[in-house]
Amino acid sequence: MAERVVIVGGGPTGLWLACELRLAGVTTVVLEQELEVDQHSRALTVHPRTIETLALRGAHRQLLAEGGRIPSGHFAVLDSRLDFGPLDTDFPFTLTIPQARTTELLQQRAEALGADVRRGHRVTECKDDGTAVTVAVEADAATYELEAAYVAGCDGTRSVVRRCADIPFEGSRFTALGTLGDVVLDDPPPGPVTSRWTMQGTLMIVPLPAGRHRIAMHSPEDATTEWPGELTLDEFRERVRRVTGSDHGMHSPSWLSRFGNTSRLARHYRKGRFVLAGDAAHQHMPAGGVGLNVGVQDAMNLGWKLAATVLGRAPEGLLDTYHAERYPVGADTIEHTQAQTSIMMGFSPQGAALRSLLGTLIAERPQFRDALAERLSGLSVRYPAADGAHPLTGCRAPNLRLSPTEHLFDRMEDGRPVLLDFARVEGFDAGSAGDATAHVARYRCPRPAEHTRPDWAGVSAALVRPDGYVGWASQETDAAALTHETRNALATLHGSGQGSIR
Known part of the structure; x- marks a missing residue:
């Protein structure tokens, strides 16, 4: 089937891409080598922009119902936390929810939309002949092949798709490590999040479902380029004691792991009929819990562009804008996670002074605090715009109130772009644009919308892309x-x- 897209990797990134493709009517197969959803995943945090991304499709409600809400975030585990309250979003908080549960919910949505999700199917080879891609698959000791118009690599840092596409994965090997444990604590610290930095280590403790806690930490001995082997409970307990003075009654680990700050970026997010998203495109230290979020937002940017290309209605060069827009986001993610690593691992008087200075700036300078919060939350992402374009072009569109009873996100659940007519120009009718309005939802506000945002006050009309970013405004x-x-x-x-x- 030439119109089929094969997605390799059944994590949140691949599954959200499947949801977007199916919403547009593209035949979609997801191939995931693991039979079951991995319960031992590092991701625990869903940031505000990712909640917005899901809300654009009405897919956020169950996560809101199940996730714990934290109205702040951290940068490098500084004592002064980043208040999300002032951010211009309906969701000024992070959600704590295990990646396994997020994956399950997104798979349910993908399958309900008609995606063919195949677990226990391992891709061994992909060949692009210029007109289609042949995908070789192993499952149940048998092999088969699929033909696809495009193959999306959402299969992690060791991506088979990236290898088949011969896309360089450029960057640096780890110079710092961290340790992580999901454990039972008989004497847990109070509050939803505990964080601490001392000369003996950096630590965060977050409650998990089923009476468990996740502890993530860095210690002075983690400044290394040598892998020290498997993490043991005794070693982990001793590290926690050094920082907090107690192991909090730690026992019964369900997962102990080490991770590093290896940072790599795919040279191309798109090459021929191959595209990359999520960890297949970028690898970095999981500082600030941004990894899953950047991957889902990759998929949101890619989904509508790939669907339009496969269905034959994309303008020239649309799919190439995926790399142009998302590659800089990957590079920025690597930059700020490496910066956080340096601050978290600064176990010296100079490191303590830097932490003190940054903490003071966060506490005393709201603009600095909000800039860091917007960056961490994903709300600061802005895509390049042509010279002379309206200043809103490339910015995310907030959930504008279009009428007393309706908001912008309500109009975007079917995945189409939305052409907004703010009823300010007498005689203007968006329908007069003719065939150019095909596959576009038009909305004329019954009266000029009320905006508390000065940058929207004088807008006559705007086109909001399916991923929730302003494509054009006038x-x-x-x-x-x-x-x-x-x-x-x-x-x-x-x-x-x-x-x-x-």
Whole structure:
């Protein structure tokens, strides 16, 4: 099937990409080599922009119901936490929920939308002949092949797809390690999150379901390029004691692990009929819990572009913008996680002074605090815009109130771009853009929308992309000129194929 997309990797990134492709009507197969969802996953944090991403499709409610809400985040485990309250979002908090549960919920959604999710199916080879990709698969001691229009590598840092595509994975080997344990604590510390930094180590403790706690920490001996072997409970207990003075009654570990700050970035996120997302595209220290989040947001950016390409309605070069927009985000993620690693591992008087200075700036300088919070939460991402474009172009669109009863996110659940007419230009009708409005949802506000955001106050019309970013906006006040601008914006971003309009 030439219109089929094969996704290799059934974690949150691959499953969200499957959801987006199926929402657009693309035949989608997900191949995951593990038979069961891995219960021992490092990711525990869902950041505000990822909640927004799910909310754009109405897929966030169960995570909100099950996840613990923390109204702040940390940068390098500094004592001064980042308050998410001032952020311009409906979700000014992080959710703590095990990645295994997030994966289960996203698989349920993908399958409900019609994705063919195959667990226990291992991809051994992929060959791109220029017109299609042949995927070789092993399952139940048998082999078979699939033909796909595109193959998406969402299969982690050791990606088979990246190897088959011969895409370099560039960066540096680890120079620092961390340790992690999911354990039972008979005497847990109070509060939803405990964090501490001393000359003996950096530590965070977070409650998990079923009476367990996760402890993640760095110790002075972790500044190494040598792998010390498997982590034992006795070693982990001693490390915790050095920092807190107690092991908090630690016992019954369900998982003990080490991790490092190896940092690598794929040179190309797209090569021919191969695309990469998530850990297959970028590897970094899991500082701040951003990894899962960046992967899901990769998938959101890629999904609508890949679907439009497969279905033959993408304008020229649309799929190439995936690399252009997401590669810098991967590079930025590596930069700030490496910076956090350096601060967390600064077990010296100089390191303590740096932590004190940064903590003071966070506490006393709201602009600095909010900038770090926006960066950590994913809300600061902005994509490049053409010269002369409206300042909103490339920015995420907040959940604007369009009428007394409806918000923007309500209009985006079907995965189509939304053309907003703010009813400010007499004689303008978005429908007059003709075929360019195919596959686009049009919404005319019954009265000028109320905006508490000055940057939206004078906007006449805007096109919000399926991933929730502004593709085009205008303050034009002439109806004919605004119609012309609208037609060009739609054709450039979404093509002008045939389709229903509602």
